[in-house]
Amino acid sequence: MSFQSRDIISINDLSREQIDLILSKVRTVREHPDRDVLCRGKVAALLFFEPSTRTRMSFEVAMRNLGGESSGFFDAKTTSAAKEESLWDTVKMYDGYGFDVLVIRHPLKGAARLAAEAANAPVINAGDGPNQHPTQTLLDLYSIQETHGRLDGLTIAMVGDLANGRTVHSLTEALLKYRDCRLVFISPRDLAMPRFLIDKCEKAADTMGTRFEEANRLEEYVSQVDVLYMTRIQTERLEEKTAIVEKFRSVYRLEAEMLQHAKPTMKVLHPLPRVTEIAADVDRTVHAYYFQQARNGLYVRETLLALILGAIT
Amino acid sequence: MKTRPITIAKIEQGIVIDHIPAGRAFLIAKLLGLEAFARKTGVIIVIGVNFDSASITKKDIIKVENLGLTQDMVNVVALIAPNATVSRIENGQVTQKDKVQTPEWVGDIVICPDSFCITRNEQVPGKFKVISQDPLTLRCHYCETEFFGRLISYKEKR
Numbered sequence: 001m002s003f004q005s006r007d008i009i010s011i012n013d014l015s016r017e018q019i020d021l022i023l024s025k026v027r028t029v030r031e032h033p034d035r036d037v038l039c040r041g042k043v044a045a046l047l048f049f050e051p052s053t054r055t056r057m058s059f060e061v062a063m064r065n066l067g068g069e070s071s072g073f074f075d076a077k078t079t080s081a082a083k084e085e086s087l088w089d090t091v092k093m094y095d096g097y098g099f100d101v102l103v104i105r106h107p108l109k110g111a112a113r114l115a116a117e118a119a120n121a122p123v124i125n126a127g128d129g130p131n132q133h134p135t136q137t138l139l140d141l142y143s144i145q146e147t148h149g150r151l152d153g154l155t156i157a158m159v160g161d162l163a164n165g166r167t168v169h170s171l172t173e174a175l176l177k178y179r180d181c182r183l184v185f186i187s188p189r190d191l192a193m194p195r196f197l198i199d200k201c202e203k204a205a206d207t208m209g210t211r212f213e214e215a216n217r218l219e220e221y222v223s224q225v226d227v228l229y230m231t232r233i234q235t236e237r238l239e240e241k242t243a244i245v246e247k248f249r250s251v252y253r254l255e256a257e258m259l260q261h262a263k264p265t266m267k268v269l270h271p272l273p274r275v276t277e278i279a280a281d282v283d284r285t286v287h288a289y290y291f292q293q294a295r296n297g298l299y300v301r302e303t304l305l306a307l308i309l310g311a312i313t
Numbered sequence: 314m315k316t317r318p319i320t321i322a323k324i325e326q327g328i329v330i331d332h333i334p335a336g337r338a339f340l341i342a343k344l345l346g347l348e349a350f351a352r353k354t355g356v357i358i359v360i361g362v363n364f365d366s367a368s369i370t371k372k373d374i375i376k377v378e379n380l381g382l383t384q385d386m387v388n389v390v391a392l393i394a395p396n397a398t399v400s401r402i403e404n405g406q407v408t409q410k411d412k413v414q415t416p417e418w419v420g421d422i423v424i425c426p427d428s429f430c431i432t433r434n435e436q437v438p439g440k441f442k443v444i445s446q447d448p449l450t451l452r453c454h455y456c457e458t459e460f461f462g463r464l465i466s467y468k469e470k471r
Contacts, residue, residue, distance in 0.1 A: 010457060086435050110431040110455025129429050131456055196459055 003307035007116040009125045010132045011170045016177040022303060023142050026296075028312060029066075029303045038311040039068035045099035046072030047091070047115070048126070049106040054272070054294070055126050055135075059103050062301040066311065072103075087111055091118040101308055104128075122308050130166050136271060137170040139300040143293040144227055147267045151175070157184040157221050160231035160252050160277055162193040167271045168231055172197050180209040184225065186218050188248050191233070218252060223261040228287075230254060230270045230277050249276045256281035269293050322359050325405050327378040333394040335363050338373030344389050344422070344467045347377060354379065369396070388419045389467065395446055415446050423451060426464040430456035439468075 001021055008014075014022075032038060044063045048056055056074060063070040072094075087106065094102065095118065104115045105126040112125030112132070127133040145151050156175065158168045162185050172193070175181050183201060185193045192214060204210035215221065222228065233248045253276055254268065267289040270278060274290070282288050306312045333341060338360050342348065351358050356378035366372035382390075382399060390397050391413040400410040421438035432439045432455055440454035450461040 012457065087431065088435070088437070106431075107429075108431045108434055108456075109427060109429045109458070110453065113455045114431050114435075114437055128431075128456075 002313060003304075004310040004313070005122045006308060007123045007125075008134050008304060008308070009112050009116055009123065011134045011137045011174050012132075014134075019138070019141060019174065019177065022138060022300075022307065023145055025307060025312060026142055026299050026303045029306050030299055032312070035302075036065065037067040038306050039063065039066035039100075039309050042066075042068040042100040042309050042311075043098075044068060044070040044072075044305065045094050045097070045102045045121075046070050046074070046126075047094060047102055047104045047106075048072065048074040049076040049087075049104070049111070051075055052105050052127065054297075055105065055133075058298045058301055059124075059126065059305075062298055062305055065298075066302055066306060068100075068305070068309070070103075071099075087114060088118045091115045095119040095121055101305065124304065124308070127166075130164065132170060133166055134170070135297065135301055135304060136167055137174050138304070139293065139297040140167065140171050140229070140269065140271070141174055142300050143267075143269055143289060143296050146296065147289060148226055148265065151181075152179040153181065154226040155182040155184065155224055156227040156229060157186055157218075157225045158193075158229045158231065159186045159218055159254075161191045161233045161248075162187040162231070163191040164234050165231045165271075168229065169194070169197060171229065173200065176200060176204040176208060176210055178208070181211075183210065183212040184221050185212065185214045186216060186221060186252070187214075188216060188251070190244070191248070218254065219258060222258055222266075223263070226263065226266060228254065228262075228266065228268045230268060230274070230290075232270075232273065232275050232277060253277055253279065254282055255279040256285055259285055259287050262287055321361055321374070322357060322376070323405060324357060324359075324376050324378045324402055327356070327376065327380050327402050328382060329398075329400040329402060329407075330375040330377075330390055330394070331372070331398045331400065332366065332368065333373040333375065333390075333397050334369060335371035335373055337393050338362055338375050340467075341390060341393055342375060343469060344393075345382075345386055346469070347375070350377070350380065356380070385420050385422055387413060388416045389422050391415050392419065392422075392443075392449060392465075393467075415443060418442055418454075419451070422468055424466050424468055425453045425456060425458060426460050426466070427453065427456050427458040430458065432456070 060070050101122050103124045103126050104112050107129050109129040109131035112128040116123040201212040268287045270290040359376040361374040363371045397413050400407045419441050425432050441451040444450040448461045452459045
């Protein structure tokens with residue numbers, strides 16, 4: 001199983017074994033004696049057709065930490081896309097400059113898949129609209145595995161805007177590759193997990209031993225779960241319903257006192273940025289893990305780059 | 314029950330699509346662009362609707378002179394009429410008869426229902442994986458949206 005020159009477009013393209021291999025290499029790269037020269041002489045193109053600060057910076061820092069370089073654009077308005085150049089042509093053109101890997105973020109779904117077809121160099125999807133953001137899913141999985149030692153047999157609650165959250169959709173699909181997980185989807189009814197994912201969970205019951213339930217009260221589950229994956233209620237999706245957003249935000253808010261009966265090993269994750277859904281006092285508890293989770297994003301991206309660029313196998 | 318005698322024009326060269334579920338022949342004809350084909354070439358096209366059938370209660374049938382089907386056209390037939398047969402006629406004789414096969418993938422014959430999909434915003438030919446036949450469910454190769462039923466809309470061939 002080799003990842004050299006491979007595209008990373010969707011978590012759905014990866015088998016459990018492939019995910020496990022990537023996660024198992026994170027420590028290898030973190031502790032590699034030659035980490036700072038692993039990708040020396042390699043250059044990543046960062047093609048960001050929509051603004052992003054964290055994902056972009058973590059790829060930049062990851063490349064630098066491995067001794068490589070990165071270059072690119074971070075706003076499509078500054079590129080020929082503003083002159084109505086097609087995505088295909090833009091990717092072809094940058095690919096022709098001889099980059100070793102292309103990292104692409106684009107507001108439209110499927111853009112990364114198309115870019116991978118246009119390019120000779122391997123492509124990493126850094127977010128294609130509301131569709132996929134596989135490096136986020138891998139860092140979520142890594143954070144769960146790092147804190148619990150496994151991905152099978154865990155009880156994981158996802159909380160908040162489950163209708164619009166790309167991260168919870170991909171995380172759910174990834175966890176369906178693991179055995180005997182219990183998934184709890186906690187959201188207001190208006191923001192429930194989409195039907196097609198509920199169908200997939202139902203199908204996984206027989207094959208993978210997955211159990212799942214939909215609920216709307218966070219308090220009832222805090223003591224039962226191994227992972228509480230909080231998400232932001234996305235105001236941009238509900239802009240005409242300000243009052244509803246305020247109500248949801250007050251109901252789906254985690255505070256330190258709610259964690260009194262949580263398992264000692266329970267971890268709170270969040271893809272960040274958070275708004276009001278996790279109170280600041282949670283940061284000081286042993287359960288808060290979202291900042292380490294964000295830092296894991298750097299390690300996971302370093303690992304993927306090292307694998308794709310053939311620096312490790 | 315009295316059987317109605319049915320006569321339908323024979324063709325010398327061309328294709329016969331048989332065992333189409335009743336009522337779907339017009340859709341297939343539209344998607345294969347048969348009207349434009351007839352107008353341009355002056356060939357004979359026969360569309361029979363609601364014929365008695367032993368295997369399905371009622372069936373439709375299409376005969377087209379001087380037409381060969383591309384794989385994309387056969388795929389259109391297979392998606393809309395999974396039990397159809399396509400016969401090739403040469404010199405008035407059937408020289409080949411095949412039951413259509415549900416393809417694993419179909420090309421640019423369907424429109425992705427997700428308006429945020431790259432195929433809806435740039436000149437990109439669509440590509441779809443057939444997830445299941447009953448109900449017919451497709452997944453967009455690009456945006457990964459799975460859809461079925463009324464969300465499946467076909468591109469009209471002009």
